[in-house]
Amino acid sequence: MPKRPPEATPIPDSSLRPNMHKPGAPLPDEPTPLLGNRTPRQFMRRYWQKKPLLIRQAFPGMKAPLSRDELFELADLDDVESRLITHFRDTWNMEHGPFASDELPAVKKREWTLLVQGVNLHDDRAAALMNCFRFIPDARLDDLMISYATDGGGVGPHFDSYDVFLLQVHGKRRWRFGAQRDLSLKPDMPLKVLQHFEPEEEWVLEPGDMLYLPPHIAHDGIAEGECMTCSIGFRAxxxxELTAQFLYHLAERMGDTPANAKAQARYRDPQQEPVTxxxxxxxxxxxRVGSILADIKWxxxxxxxxxxxYLSEPKANVVFDPPERALNQKKFVERAKKAGLTLDRKTxxxxxxxxxxxxxxxxxLTARAKKWLPELADARCLEGKRFVTLTDDSSMTSLLHEWYCAGWIKLDSLI
Known part of the structure; x- marks a missing residue:
């Protein structure tokens, strides 16, 4: 097992633990170092999907949420998406995980990168870090990826079709980027590498520095020594895809009920003439089919x-972990009154x-559910004291116990 670099120590549990009283994201009109002392409202109006922004010390004193060894262990799990990208002898190559630690190149070898997706689904520290970006709707948030790279490592000049925050958490990475028009890719490559990369700006990011890039901004990040970068990505x-999934959604809901008898009717053509x-x-x-399709309304x-x-559907590799010995509903309620509860990272x-x-x-969303469910969804937790005020609603306690047994929520240890 390779030795852990001294700078890559895990963040103390208290430094990024989700706040039990409010979401970790700043309020819309609250200036924050996260956005260069801008408010989220200012950022969304001036930069979001409009232009890049470099933010020095968005997270002062930043340390990697996971150590190198912890990230390597995560990449060895079957339910974690990981990729190994190498650029040895000027040739790009990509492999998909899982990877045992002895299957990875030596950490002293230059120009290789390990990408681990969805770290927020598996680690509280990464989930708390991603929680800081919840001034953007959850429906748009995707995941937190961690990129580990040795000196000279990167994935080549490319562009993303979604917004991304690139947060340096260990070591240094040199970023070159620009809004070029030519987005053609090199042919016959395992990666989407731009054929003609023409950067306009160049910055070296150190721990705590962050770069925001809107979609289709060409960029290339090269590690200067061993480094780790967190990428907070968004769904787009x-x-x-939306059209296909929506039409499938509509078709699925045309059930075999009397109310949907028209939708179940078979094609008929009693006026059809014989043909040659x-x-x-x-x-x-x-x-006739044109008329049928024109009648579809939503x-x-x-x-x-x-x-x-669609947007709350877990990814295919997500697996929930029910409690080994689930409490019955009565004991669950007693425990939740004292300890509170939180949504599971994957929920x-x-x-x-x-x-x-x-x-x-x-x-x-019933009238009773409106009293607590939006609060749970926004804060991702209910304190014990708050839970006590809601326990007269048996439908709530029954539903939450069901979610607890499925592994969708956890009883928290904080009181």
Whole structure:
């Protein structure tokens, strides 16, 4: 096992632990070092999806949320997405994990990078760090990736189709970037490397420094010595993806009920004439199917139901861990009154005016649920004292116990 670099010590548990009283993100009009002493409102209006921003000491005194050894151990897990990118002898190569520690190149060898996706799903410190960016809607937040690189390591000049915050947490990385128009890629490559990279700016980031890049800004990051970088990425589904998933969502909800009898009706063509060109698509078929498709209508409620379910659906590799010996409902309530509870790192809980969406499931937001569920979704926790005030609602305690047994929420140890 390689030795841990002294600078890559884990962050103390208290330094990035999610606040039990409010979300970790700054308030909309609260200046914060995270954004260069700008308010989130100023950042969103001036920079979000508009132009890059370099922020020196966004996190003063920053240390890596995971040590090198801890990151290597994470990359060895089956349910963690990881990639190894090398640039040995001027040749790019990429492999997909999991990787045992002895399968990785030596840490003294130059020009290789380990990328570990979704670290926030597996580590409280990484989840707390990502929590600082919740001034942007959860529906847009994707994950926190950690990139470990040896000297000269990188993934080549490229662009992303989504917004990203690049936070340096250990060592130094030199970033070159620019809003170039030519986004053509080198052919026959295992990576999406730009064919003609023309950077306009260049900065060296040290621990605590952060670079925000909107979509399609070309960039290239090269490690200067051993380094680690956290990338906070955002979801940006394509129009094609959204269209396909939404139409599938609509079709799925056309159930075999009397109310949907029209949707279940079979195609009929009693006026069809005999043909002499049997392989030709008949005009009657085109007209009839066109009429059927034109009759498909949807409302804002349908769109919200789709987005809530789609965006709260866990990724394919996400696995929840139920408690080994789950408490019964009575003991669960007693414990929650004292200790409070938190959403599991992997749980996605969203809501709108009429519904809530948890891990891909949609349910009606009842008048009773409105008293506590939005609070739980926004803060991702309920303190014990707050839980006590809600226990007269048996439907709530029953639902939360069900989520607890599924591993979707955890009983917190703080009182």
């Amino acid at each position: 589904p394509s129009t094609r 060109k049997p392989a030709l698509l008949p005009q009657l078929l085109l007209d 409302t804002e409620k349908d769109i919200a139901a789709f987005l809530g379910s 996605i809980l969203l809501y709108d005016k009429t519904s809530y969406f948890v891990n891909g499931e949609a349910e009606a």
